[in-house]
Amino acid sequence: VKYRFQWTAPVALSPHDPNMLYHCGNRIFRTRDEGETWEVISPDLTRNDKSRLAPSGGPITKDNTGAEYYCTVFAFAESPVERGVLWAGSDDGLVHVSRDDGKTWKNVTPKGIGAWALMSIIDASPHDPNVLYHCGNRIFRTRNEGESWDAISPDLTRNDRSRLAPSGGPITKDNTGAEYYCTVFAFAESPVQRGVLWAGSDDGLVHVSRDDGKTWKNVTPKGIGRWALMSIIDASPHDAGTAYLAANRYKQDDFRPYLFKTKDYGRTWTKVTSGIPDDDFTRVIRADPAKPGLLYAGTETGVYVSFDDGRRWQRLGGNLPVVPIHDLVIKDDDLVLGTHGRAFWVLDDLQPLRQYGAQVARGRAHLFEPKVTVRYRTDMGFASPPKIGKNYRMTGATMVTYRQREQPTGEKVAVNIDAGTNPPTGVLVQYWLRDKAKAEATLAFLDARGKLIREFKSDPKAIDGEQRKPEPPQKTPPEGTAQPPETKDPKVPVVAGLNRFLWNMRHPDAAKIEGEGGTWEAFEAQLAGPQVPPGPYRVRLKVAGETLEAPFEIRRDPRVSATPQDLEAQTALALKVSQKLDETHQAINAIRRLKTQLDAWEARAKEQGGQTRLARAAASLRQKASAIEVELVQVKAKSRQDTLNYPAKLNAKLASLGGYIGGADFAPTKAMREVFADVSKRVDAQIAKWDALVKADVVAFDKLVRSSGVPAVGAGKAKRSVRPVPPTRARARTAAATRT
Numbered sequence: 001v002k003y004r005f006q007w008t009a010p011v012a013l014s015p016h017d018p019n020m021l022y023h024c025g026n027r028i029f030r031t032r033d034e035g036e037t038w039e040v041i042s043p044d045l046t047r048n049d050k051s052r053l054a055p056s057g058g059p060i061t062k063d064n065t066g067a068e069y070y071c072t073v074f075a076f077a078e079s080p081v082e083r084g085v086l087w088a089g090s091d092d093g094l095v096h097v098s099r100d101d102g103k104t105w106k107n108v109t110p111k112g113i114g115a116w117a118l119m120s121i122i123d124a125s126p127h128d129p130n131v132l133y134h135c136g137n138r139i140f141r142t143r144n145e146g147e148s149w150d151a152i153s154p155d156l157t158r159n160d161r162s163r164l165a166p167s168g169g170p171i172t173k174d175n176t177g178a179e180y181y182c183t184v185f186a187f188a189e190s191p192v193q194r195g196v197l198w199a200g201s202d203d204g205l206v207h208v209s210r211d212d213g214k215t216w217k218n219v220t221p222k223g224i225g226r227w228a229l230m231s232i233i234d235a236s237p238h239d240a241g242t243a244y245l246a247a248n249r250y251k252q253d254d255f256r257p258y259l260f261k262t263k264d265y266g267r268t269w270t271k272v273t274s275g276i277p278d279d280d281f282t283r284v285i286r287a288d289p290a291k292p293g294l295l296y297a298g299t300e301t302g303v304y305v306s307f308d309d310g311r312r313w314q315r316l317g318g319n320l321p322v323v324p325i326h327d328l329v330i331k332d333d334d335l336v337l338g339t340h341g342r343a344f345w346v347l348d349d350l351q352p353l354r355q356y357g358a359q360v361a362r363g364r365a366h367l368f369e370p371k372v373t374v375r376y377r378t379d380m381g382f383a384s385p386p387k388i389g390k391n392y393r394m395t396g397a398t399m400v401t402y403r404q405r406e407q408p409t410g411e412k413v414a415v416n417i418d419a420g421t422n423p424p425t426g427v428l429v430q431y432w433l434r435d436k437a438k439a440e441a442t443l444a445f446l447d448a449r450g451k452l453i454r455e456f457k458s459d460p461k462a463i464d465g466e467q468r469k470p471e472p473p474q475k476t477p478p479e480g481t482a483q484p485p486e487t488k489d490p491k492v493p494v495v496a497g498l499n500r501f502l503w504n505m506r507h508p509d510a511a512k513i514e515g516e517g518g519t520w521e522a523f524e525a526q527l528a529g530p531q532v533p534p535g536p537y538r539v540r541l542k543v544a545g546e547t548l549e550a551p552f553e554i555r556r557d558p559r560v561s562a563t564p565q566d567l568e569a570q571t572a573l574a575l576k577v578s579q580k581l582d583e584t585h586q587a588i589n590a591i592r593r594l595k596t597q598l599d600a601w602e603a604r605a606k607e608q609g610g611q612t613r614l615a616r617a618a619a620s621l622r623q624k625a626s627a628i629e630v631e632l633v634q635v636k637a638k639s640r641q642d643t644l645n646y647p648a649k650l651n652a653k654l655a656s657l658g659g660y661i662g663g664a665d666f667a668p669t670k671a672m673r674e675v676f677a678d679v680s681k682r683v684d685a686q687i688a689k690w691d692a693l694v695k696a697d698v699v700a701f702d703k704l705v706r707s708s709g710v711p712a713v714g715a716g717k718a719k720r721s722v723r724p725v726p727p728t729r730a731r732a733r734t735a736a737a738t739r740t
Contacts, residue, residue, distance in 0.1 A: 010073065015080040018559075024073035028088060028102060036397055041102030046071035046090040075122045081129040085145060089122055095134065097146040108146030110134060121184065126191040135184035139199060139213060152213030157182035157201040186233040186245075193240035196265070200230025206245065208266045219266025224258055225249055231282070232327070237289040241265045244310075246285040246297065257282040259297060261310050272310030284327050291354045296335060298325025303337060305353060320345055333371040334423075348423055352430045352498060360432060367431045367541045370552035375505060375534055377557070377665070378425050390417070408462070411490045411502065426504040427552060429539050437494035441543035445503055448536045454508055454529075456501070458543075459491040494543065503539075505531050505554060507575060510582040513633065513651075514589045526655035527581070530574035530662055533567040557665060566667035573668045573676065574661045580680050581654040584632055587687050588651065591629045594698065598622045604710055614708050621701050624693055631686050650686070653679050 014020035023029045028042040048071050075089035084101035096105045125131035134140045139153040163181045166173055186200035195212030204227045207216045228247045236242035243266070247258040257276045260269045272295075276282070280299045288294035293309040301322050304313040324340040335347040352368045360366040386404040391414075393400045401417040415421075429443065441458040493499040507529035534556040541548045556567065602618040605611035629635060634649045636642065648656070657675055661668050 010076040012076050012078065014078055014083075016078070016083045022076060022078070022086075024076050024088065026072050026090075028073065028076065028086070030102070034397070041086075042088070042096075042098070042105055044071075045073050045088050045096045045105065046094060047092045049092065077122065077124075079129065079145075080124075087122065087132070087146070089134070095146060099145065106146070108142070108149070110140040110142075110149035110151070121187045123187055123189070125189055125194075127189070127194040133187060133189070135187050135199070137183050137201075139184060139187065139197070141213065152197075153199065153207070153209070153216055156184055156199050156207045156216065157205060158203045160203065163203070186230045188233045188235040188243070190235040190240050190243075191237050192235075196235070196240050198233045198235055198243055198266075200233045200245065200247075202229050204228045204230070206230055206233070206266065208243075210265060217266070219262070219269075221245065221260045221262075221269035221271075223271065224260070225252075225254065227252060228258060232284040232286075234286050236287050238287070238292045239263070244285045244287060244295065245269070246282045248281040248283060250281045250300070255279045255281045255300075257297075257299060259285050259310065270310075272306070273313070274311060275306075275313035276304055283325060286328055286330060288330055288350070288354065290330075290350075294354060296328055296330070298328050298337065300324045303328065303335075307353075307356065316347070318347070343420070346423065349428050349430065352432070356432075364434050364544045365431065365541070365546050365548060367429075367539070367548035367550050369550040370427055370429055370539065372553050372555055373427045373505070374555050375531065375557055375665075376425065378422060386412075386414075408459075408493070424502050426502045427537075427539075427554065429501045429503060429541075431499050431501075431541055431543075431548070433494065433496055433499060433543065435544070436496045437543050439544075441492050441494045441541070443492045443501055444540040444542075446538045446540060447532070448538075450538070453532060453537075454503070454506075456489055456492050456503075458494045462491065462494060507532065507578065510578050510655075511585040511589065513585050514592060526659045530571050530578055530658070533571045534564060560665040562665050562667060567665060569667050570661060570665070573673065574658060576680075577654055577658040577661060577676055580676075580683060581651060581658065583687065584651045584654060584683050587690050588629060588633050591625045591632075591690065594625055595622055598625075598701075601705060601710070605708070608710050611708060611710060614704060614710060617701055617704055621693075621697050624697060625690075628686050628690050628693070632683070650679060650683050654683070 010022070010024045012022045012024075014022070017032075019032055019034070021031050021035070023031075023038070026044045026046050026048065027040050028045070029038045030041050031038045071092050072090065073088045074091040075087075077087045079085035079087075084099065086098040086102055088096045088105075090096075093109065094107060095109045097108050098105045121133070121135040123133045123135075125133070128143075130143055130145070132142050132146070134142075134149070137155050137157045137159065138151050139156070140149045141152050142149045159182050167180075182203050183201065184199050185202040186198075188198045190196035190198075195210065197209040197213055199207045199209075199216075204220065204224065205218060206220045208219050209216045224247060228249045229251070230245065230247050232246040234244045234246075236244070242261070242263045245258075245260040245262075247260070249256070249258065256278050257273045257280055259272050259276075259282050261272050262269045273282075276297070276299065280301050282297055282299050284298040286296050288296070293307065295306040295310055297304045297306070297313065301324070302320060303316045303325050305316050306313045320337070321342060323342040325337050326340050327338040329336050329338075330350070333348075333350050335350055337345040337347075339345065349371050351371050355368050389403065391402050391404060393402065398419075400419045402414040402419075403417065405413050405415055407413055427445075437458065440460070442455055443457075444455040445453045447453055490501065492501055509529050510527045512527060532554065534554045536551060536553055538549055538551050556562075556564070562570075598618045598621055602615050602622075605614040605618070626635075630649070632649060633651050634643070634646050636646045643652070653675075657672065657679065661672055
């Protein structure tokens, strides 16, 4: 076999390039184009022992799942300090380093290595990026990228020889390294104080060193029982003497949770499991780096949170399935969960948990301060109207399948079927209501000067009765009959408890054209209001008789080179284009409403008879209005394809220009300004003609209608139908007349 990939083979992003991804088998693979192509950047970095590459499980209980593949790279990292410095650790006891971006590799396996587990730890110091720790039954440290290693601890396990025999017995021997015992399974250096090291073994021991590994002390908690697996030790980010421990004993039929806390370097421990069921064993505990006392714990069935440093736990619900949480990390304002077999899950905003407290629970409403939002651009492929069932997006080289769902708040959500879900694109506003609102609630977004950008309201149906049911996605009618959907701004949720609202960071959309037929979707995306530039903003919530405000910040994408002045200029021009497009569409809609009324008056005049003057006036006014309309919009376009068959008119030119201006983060070009000036001047000329028509011709026609005597409402003359005379009656009348 040329390449081998372990079931849990590492996949790692480069800390220097978000487009670079590494994947590990017995060699290291790298892609720079989202997996389209891969390059091999290493030789075989394992022992490649052929005697250990037979089918796992032996001839009786053969296991070909990939879980037991041996001789693979099981740990991998790229230096966050120096690009191109790569580390790899294999499941058969080798450590390699490359200092030239994978061109050459050097074996830097520590001597006196002892016992190493399949999931042996490689951990970087939070104080010195050049210090790396590697754990077997002892702790090893390198300060020179693996050129040399120092053993900085004695054996920190029980070293029970009876438990170090070959795993699996004589029939189903397991030589993958997954079952190596008596190893350090958990390790952490205090981020507060350099040289405070914690180590926990898979056979039930906890040690601490306060002198950078010179001496170690056994500080195993009492009451934990023998042979517990010390799953995670989390050194407090707030206090050097505080640490948190997650352990489990489910392999001994003990499914109770084991979480402990120490505040005195392990001299005493407190068990902190209140609120977690007795049969939900624990795997991980982490302290929030931003708020002391806020803890998260992962168990065999889900995740829990504690607001009081572990005294009481409560389950975090939401859409997380019942799944083992093997590890979790706090990245900025997000909680990232690593599950066993059900993907990564991310809680997008921890601000409500960090800001929650007794004062929040006592009030009627509380608006949480939104987290910092980075203005990323997301490309979800070519736009097309969603259909019932499966829909597809072409996102570059990848086709994504999704179903569209409408939330009770009116927000449309694409649920990906064969792809992960991106973080919310916009400012996530969260607020807590003690009771369901009984009156209208509003949510307003303001700039730094307090000027209103956009305001949203709650759904009256959600206040008067139950929250409305989500509407199914629209069916797409045949070409030429599709109508633009009713404009539905997202509604502000007002249910009891935590509410979430996502603002897309945009100004109001331009008006749609009424009755546009099947062409609306060609311009749907270009009607969206311009994005606001990065900077400080405020959100204002009015609910339950209270007005609450909170500041928030929108930051520039760190990959963007445009200056704040560039982005402000971009928004300013895009806003002018959007406003001019809105003005254009408002004029088109007014023209079409007038023409509808003229059709009705002309038909009514013909019904009355003798009203040729009124009919001619209606036809003349319609012709003048149509002459303006055909300059503003392509009236021949009856389908999306027709937007390519006929020349673009002024509204399409404005919409297209808005798309170009907002297509990337950069200052508008001179050509963009010149095109806007030209098109805007031509639009203004047509709207001036329309205004003059309204002031003169429409007023004159109105006077003519009033003097004509034509009724404002008419049902028309009903024609009486003559019933045919039955033949028998006709003959009888003829006979009677003859007799007379």
